[in-house]
Amino acid sequence: MxxxxxxxxxxxxxxxxxxxxxxxxxxxxxxxxxxxxxxxxxxxxxxxxxxxxxxxxxxxxxxxxxxxxxxxxxxxxxxxxxxxxxxxxxxxxxxxxxxxxxxxxxxxxxxxxxxxxxxxxxxxxxxxxxxxxxxxxxxxxxxxxxxxxxxxxxxxxxxxxxxxxxxxxxxxxxxxxxxxxxxxxxxxxxxxxxxxxxxxxxxxxxxxxxxxxxxxxxxxxxxxxxxxxxxxxxxxxxxxxxxxxxxxxxxxxxxxxxxxxxxxxxxxxxxxxxxxxxxxxxxxxxxxxxxxxxxxxxxxxxxxxxxxxxxxxxxxxxxxxxxxxxxxRTAPPAGAIAGDRITAGALAILALAVPLVLVWAGARPARLVRWTVAYPEPFAVLLVVVTFVMGAVVPSGLLGIGVAAVLASVILVLTGWAFAVAALGPRGVAAVLLAAVLWPGVLLVERLLRANPVETYVQVGAAAMLGVGCILALLLLRHRPTAPVQVSTPAREEMVVG
Ligand code: HEM
Incomplete structure (x- = not known):
């Protein structure tokens, strides 16, 4: 452009x-x-x-x-x-x-x-x-x-x-x-x-x-x-x-x-x-x-x-x-205990917002691109399955809540990153649309299944919106190469973006 x-x-x-x-x-x-x-x-x-x-x-x-x-x-x-x-x-x-x-x-x-x-x-x-x-x-x-x-x-x-x-x-x-x-x-x-x-x-x-x-x-x-x-x-x-x-x-x-x-x-x-x-x-x-x-x-x-x-x-x-x-205006927490679940907002940030920043920064390793390029849709499904499992099960306290939380965060970010790279490939639009449709559903089902939910539906709805926003933002990145801005010679005084 x-x-x-x-x-x-x-x-x-x-x-x-x-x-x-x-x-x-x-x-x-x-x-x-x-x-x-x-x-x-x-x-x-x-x-x-x-x-x-x-x-x-x-x-x-x-x-x-x-x-x-x-x-x-x-x-x-x-x-x-x-x-x-x-x-x-x-x-x-x-x-x-x-x-x-x-x-x-x-x-x-x-x-x-x-x-x-x-x-x-x-x-x-x-x-x-x-x-x-x-x-x-x-x-x-x-x-x-x-x-x-x-x-x-x-x-x-x-x-x-x-x-x-x-x-x-x-x-x-x-x-x-x-x-x-x-x-x-x-x-x-x-x-x-x-x-x-x-x-x-x-x-x-x-x-x-x-x-x-x-x-x-x-x-x-x-x-x-x-x-x-x-x-x-x-x-x-x-x-x-x-x-x-x-x-x-x-x-x-x-x-x-x-x-x-x-x-x-x-x-x-x-x-x-x-x-x-x-x-x-x-x-x-x-x-x-x-x-x-x-x-x-x-x-x-x-x-x-x-x-x-x-x-x-x-x-x-x-x-x-x-x-x-x-x-x-929010009270600092007293400390997490075994059985506490990952918030819907944290799921959206770890699985979608952080990977969005990563791919925007140009972190698209060739090997990951090769793995995801042919079949991007399974990575959208993997994303929602992993989000569901992490939200429903982890951190369980089996490993100690601190270790479980770190592991869950790393798994969410890596899965989200693979999905984001897949979404930027030539066939990625279908994966983006699939994830945008499945994401609110997975958060809702996860909330419905919780025995003692601490989050309201409004909070889950806000996390769903944040997630869908990040997924759709990937569409904007699809047409931008890693180094997006080149300033042409001052003589022409014209700029090439993307
Ligand atoms: C690594 C990133 C960041 C961390 C970990 C962080 C952490 C914090 C924490 C713990 C507080 C105290 C809140 C309280 O009183 O309970 C705070 C306040 C604040 N932060 Fe950050 N922050 C970060 C980035 C930023 C950025 C990027 C901005 C703005 C561009 C920012 C602007 C502020 C302001 C204005 C307050 C004061 C809010 C108030 O008391 O009215 N922070 N931050």
Whole structure:
């Protein structure tokens, strides 16, 4: 397929659409919370009733807080420090994002009162109660410190005149973001210093990476002359951020999740698995960008290609942030025990999403291609049979739940990988359609046969949708070779994709 580069006029309009990709996280967040029943008002005798407005409002407010913090960090880093010259437009945008962050923090106060005391949101402004929350609890004191810092960031951004003032504003934004980490699952448990520190690093690296990418797209569209420098510098910064993000995320997860089996047998673990898979997909995209786009950053074609890649990346990042907020509203698991079953979501991620990322990254060994090329349909059947067996039987506890969970995960990924390779062969469409039809059925039957099901039909339905989505995504990959992007000579200013 051949596509023309963005014209300068279209290019100026790309910053906002790229940023809007972050909104993809909102439906994902609400869908996950709805399937977990976290948006429905419940009555447990003796406990305060949290109104539904608060159950919806708190995660949405937290999402706004995380997105605003992300934009502030990224825009200040790129606008004040990364570029050859300070870009005041990016700094002003950072100030606007800081205002949104401030609003989210202020709204968090009555929502927290409402959640803790089980009052309607509108009755949660009582000055005495709000005063007690802010002065007598750790959460309240952290909120005050954040509010002061974020207000200063919003104001002082207008006073950034050079690199040094830029660094001062950035340090304040970083401290405010780290304080959020102290108020999550990690921070409110005493003695969890490493959990809080790692979550702080996680939040800052996510912010600089995601917000920085949007800032660079916005800058490159307006300054084609110095865009190449910005792209190259950001590419290195993004690499550092991804390493820190993965390391801190995995460390934090290991502190919250008791044993590897909890990753596939609990809702909290499944969400972590989903985030790790998304991060792997983002790493594949980032690698392709470094390999095929960054070397051509001097040409208009290279820059427009960066913006196209970035649009897709930001959607995936938005989904990752939506899942993260859902994670922060989900209770960490107590630890898996023998007899716990693999969740439908984990089955979909291991058998379909991970193999999809593998084949997308180009992992299509010649031997596997040879085995699967002639008869791809049996691999679709094998996939659903293995999924059924793993969901129904494993981990049984015979080997110890940890070993059984690892074995089951490896078997699911290998079977899914063989199916994905088969699906990309010349006769693969039939296998794709067969799997898309059988997949929801196998999850449903498996759920029906469970003696003591812990998952609702809504959760199973969401996993069925995720699986079918991954299976159909294979159709899109069928026409793409392993190295999909070649940028032609700048003279022709034309790009060949796929
Ligand atoms: C290997 C991949 C990853 C792992 C293992 C991981 C793990 C975690 C864990 C355990 C938490 C704490 C949740 C809690 O409070 O219970 C967290 C929070 C968070 N993660 Fe990740 N993460 C990963 C990738 C990502 C990615 C790719 C992004 C964004 C692009 C991201 C953004 C966030 C954000 C914004 C939060 C804070 C959510 C909140 O408290 O509102 N993470 N992550």
């Amino acid at each position: 051949t596509s023309a580069p963005l014209s300068p006029v279209r290019a100026t309009r790309v910053g906002l659409p790229v940023g809007l990709g972050l909104l993809a996280g909102v439906p994902v967040l609400l869908l996950i919370l709805a399937t977990l029943g976290a948006l429905t008002q419940t009555t447990v005798e003796g406990l305060p009733i949290v109104p539904w407005q608060t159950l919806w409002g708190l995660p949405l407010d937290r999402w706004l807080r995380d997105i605003a913090a992300t934009l502030v960090l990224g825009f200040v880093v790129v606008g004040a420090l990364l570029l050859p010259r300070i870009d005041m437009r990016l700094i002003r945008l950072a100030s606007l994002a800081a205002l949104a962050w401030l609003v989210a923090l202020l709204v968090q106060i009555p929502l927290t009162v409402s959640e803790v005391l089980g009052r309607p949101w509108t009755d949660s402004f009582d000055p005495q109660i709000v005063g007690a929350l802010l002065t007598q609890t750790q959460l309240g004191q952290l909120l005050i410190a954040q509010i002061v810092l974020v207000a200063l960031v919003a104001l002082l951004s207008w006073a950034i005149l050079g690199r040094i003032t830029g660094v001062i504003v950035l340090v304040m934004a970083v401290v405010a973001a780290v304080l959020s980490a102290l108020s999550g699952h990690s921070g409110l448990h005493s003695g969890h210093t490493s959990a809080s520190v790692s979550l702080g690093i996680h939040l800052v690296s996510a912010g600089v990476w995601v917000g920085g990418l949007i800032a660079v797209c916005s800058y490159v569209a307006r300054h084609p002359d110095s865009g190449a420098v910005a792209i190259r510098r950001f590419s290195t910064l993004a690499l550092v951020c991804v390493i820190l993000l993965a390391e801190s995320g995995l460390l934090n997860a290991s502190l919250r999740v008791d044993g590897v089996a909890s990753l596939i047998t609990t809702a909290y673990g499944t969400l972590i698995l989903a985030k790790a898979t998304l991060l792997a997909a983002l790493i594949v995209m980032g690698w392709r960008q470094r390999r095929y786009v960054v070397p051509h950053a001097d040409s208009p074609v290279g820059r427009s290609q960066l913006v196209r890649f970035a649009g897709f990346e930001v959607v995936l990042m938005g989904i990752a942030i939506g899942i993260s907020v859902a994670l922060s």
